[in-house]
Amino acid sequence: MTIRVVVADDQELVRSGFAMILDVQEDIEVVAEAGDGAAAVAAVRRHSPDVALLDIRMPGTDGIEACRAICAETACRTVMLTTFDADEYVYEALHAGASGFLLKDVRRDDLVHAVRVVAAGESLLAPSVARRLIEEYTTVTARQVPVAAVLAAAERLGALTARERETLLLLGRGLSNAEIAAALVVSEHTVKTHVGRVLAKLGLRDRIQAVICAYETGLIAAGSPPAE
Structure with missing residues (x-):
């Protein structure tokens, strides 16, 4: 192809x-x-x-x-x-x-x-690099985002199951699929399935957009320490 x-x-x-x-x-x-x-x-x-x-x-x-x-x-x-x-x-x-x-x-x-x-x-961008990059810019721009927009973004999370929210949280912290699998005690194949469902339900194109979403919805607070 x-x-x-x-x-x-x-x-x-x-x-x-x-x-x-x-x-x-x-x-x-x-x-x-x-x-x-x-x-x-x-x-x-x-x-x-x-x-x-x-x-x-x-x-x-x-x-x-x-x-x-x-x-x-x-x-x-x-x-x-x-x-x-x-x-x-x-x-x-x-x-x-x-x-x-x-x-x-x-x-x-x-x-x-x-x-x-x-x-x-x-x-x-590698997930950890993307997380650091986006954290820097969301910290700078967070106060410029209208409260109504933040609330609307947070409502989008209602479409996710508890496990999918957890997956989004870990994506936002910059974890790779292997690291997410270890954290959730599941296979990488299962993680790929969860990630795919998160992206589909939230209308996101890729992991970078998922990291942005995690910050904009307040799932992760800007300035949170990097994942080890």
């Missing part, structure tokens, strides 16, 4: 370089390139790719707005490209539906691996 990719970056050399690296892979095809967010959204609508690589900072429609539109309208998964590992827009991009992040100086092999991982339905 060929992974279809759209690459969007306003810097032509960066865009073309990424496209060339990906297009020579036997299992990856770059179906379109775009120089801004609006063109990226149009390309995704036209070509129905599996993955879109989006520069966060582009003129006009930026990568975050493009990500939001793509995730709302299509099944395409998005990976954000950024120059800084502490980009101020990271949390906003996660909330828009991004499945992960790459620095623009990423190594060739890591770029290819990232596209394959995201296309397979996984998040690009």
Whole structure:
């Protein structure tokens, strides 16, 4: 199965370089390139790719707005490209539906691996890294979220069983499937089933979105210590 990719970056050399690296892979095809967010959204609508690589900072429609539109309208998964590992827009991009992040100086092999991982339905960040990253941004932005929005988010948890809530809690703490299995004394296969049901019931795309949900619903308080 060929992974279809759209690459969007306003810097032509960066865009073309990424496209060339990906297009020579036997299992990856770059179906379109775009120089801004609006063109990226149009390309995704036209070509129905599996993955879109989006520069966060582009003129006009930026990568975050493009990500939001793509995730709302299509099944395409998005990976954000950024120059800084502490980009101020990271949390906003996660909330828009991004499945992960790459620095623009990423190594060739890591770029290819990232596209394959995201296309397979996984998040690009390791759970523990995602938890720390999201904790940082939710701590900063928590006071900006309206109380009504927090209450509405918390009500979503009512759809979960007690075991599914426990699974979401452990996801939010950054535990891997193996670690969750050990904590719940069940098999990893059972954990995968629980995780799948949590994502489906809450309308979440991946583990990153589950971590965000755990914080936004108050299941985990921002500033909680990392899981050991």
